[in-house]
Amino acid sequence: MGRRPCCDQPGIKKGPWMPEEDIILLSYVQQHGPRNWRSVPANTGLLRCSKSCRLRWTNYLRPGIKRGNFTPHEEELIIHLQALLGNKWAAIASYLPKRTDNDIKNYWNTHLKKKLKKSLPGATTVVERAKEPGLSIEASQGSLKDDENKDNDRKLLLTARRTSPPASSSVASNYGNKLARPTSATYTSSAKNISKLLEGWMRCPPKSNPNSSGGNSQGPTKDEECNKGDDLMSQEELESMMKLKDAKDVPRDGNRKGMANCIEDNESKSAIGKEQKAKGEQLPLSFLEKWLLDESVGEEMMKLPSII
DNA sequence: AAATCTTCCAACCGCGCTGTC
DNA sequence: CGACAGCGCGGTTGGAAGATT
Incomplete structure (x- = not known):
């Protein structure tokens, strides 16, 4: 039988989060800890599905999240790990604890993939090398797919011209100027401020239930x-x-x-x-994994022309 | 100044895994 | 042991913002 989508129930709100919702969610998590998401909508009155609450917390409200530009060091690390692990964004994110998997995934898709594609013409990317006979690595699964075929030189040029990610700028104040609701880019970006303001409180957070159910047992959750x-x-x-x-x-x-x-x-x-x-x-x-773990590869990467 | 194009990212969707009953 | 619930992950999308024409 088919699984009922968790978010298709009537009355469940979708789309960008409002500040009020964030505050409600934050205060709930502050009291009860980031677990038992199923009970969050019921106990808080939020018209969101549990999944949405978890995602919002994980990606934006969680204290300590770093947003904005990726440093060259982080970039290097992501390239390395992506080559090693493939599109295991959660695994990659575990090495950059201040970054979310969503952030890393977006950054890869919008920046690094193009960068590598452009800088390593002739299909000699790290991953493609991994596909060579005799070499085995999980990362040989699709990355650098040809979905950017649509990208032409002009796009690359445009990309190169871009200077700074707009979302990194503080736009929280813009929210007040919006009539109906914040745009996703305005309010949601302001969430970083919420996160920042609350950076301290998780220092002594409610204890996570060690027996907290859930999920796969691949290790610590975010x-x-x-x-x-x-x-x-x-x-x-x-x-x-x-x-x-x-x-x-x-x-x-x-x-x-x-x-x-x-x-x-x-x-x-x-x-x-x-x-x-x-x-x-x-x-x-x-051999390939050793090669990938060799920092000299990262150094090579760092020589690539920056388009950020 | 307006229209169009392009980029970016927050959020959604669907599936798989694990735990519980 | 199977059904179900809950959670986490990866892929995809919608729409706002910025850039260009």
């Missing part, structure tokens, strides 16, 4: 990661990741827990590595 508060990956840790040469502990798949642990504990080897070792499993890296 909320859980968030709840680690100051344990978010620091710049130093990120750099440490980029210098991670001891690649033997890097799991072959996109397992978020394993990959995250690999970084968090890269000094004493990853938990997943221990797990695997405990099981007597080997985690051999293919």
Whole structure:
């Protein structure tokens, strides 16, 4: 039987979130913690489906979210990880705890894919190399698809001319000038301010239910990661990741827990590595994976002409 | 100044996975 | 063990903003 869409019930609101809704959601999460999303609409009176509430929290209201321009360092990391993991945005996002998977996915689709395509003509992209016979990597699944065939030189030129992402500018004040409702780009962008204002409160957040059901068991959810508060990956840790040469502990798949642990504990080897070792499993890296993890690749990437 | 084109991203949709009963 | 509920993920889309003509 078919699954009933969760958001097609009558009375369920869709579209951009209003400030009032954000405040309601925030105060609820502040009291109860980011879990049990099913109960959120019922307990708050929000005319949103649970999924929408979770998404709103995860992508915008969650404290500590960094918005705006991606740094070259982040860019490099994303390129690396995308090549290694494929379009596993959640896994990739686990390395950039202040970025959401949605953000990374958008950035990849709008910037990096074009950048790589343009800079690596002749179909010699990292991923395409991965498709060569004898090389195996999950990332060989589609990236850099030809969906940008529609892009012509003019578009690329236009892209290059663009200077700064408009959404990064503060437009919260614009909201007051709108008559009916905020535009998605005006109010929703102002959410970053909400997030910023609330940055502190999750330092001692309500404890996540350790038995919280849900979801796949691929590791900590973004909320859980968030709840680690100051344990978010620091710049130093990120750099440490980029210098991670001891690649033997890097799991072959996109397992978020394993990959995250690999970084968090890269000094004493990853938990997943221990797990695997405990099981007597080997985690051999293919030549390509080693190649991908080699920071020199990132350096190469950084030599690419910036269009941002 | 207006019309058109292009880019960007917040939000939605559908599916898969896991836990519970 | 199957049905169901809940959550998370990746792909896609709608529409606003900015750029160009």
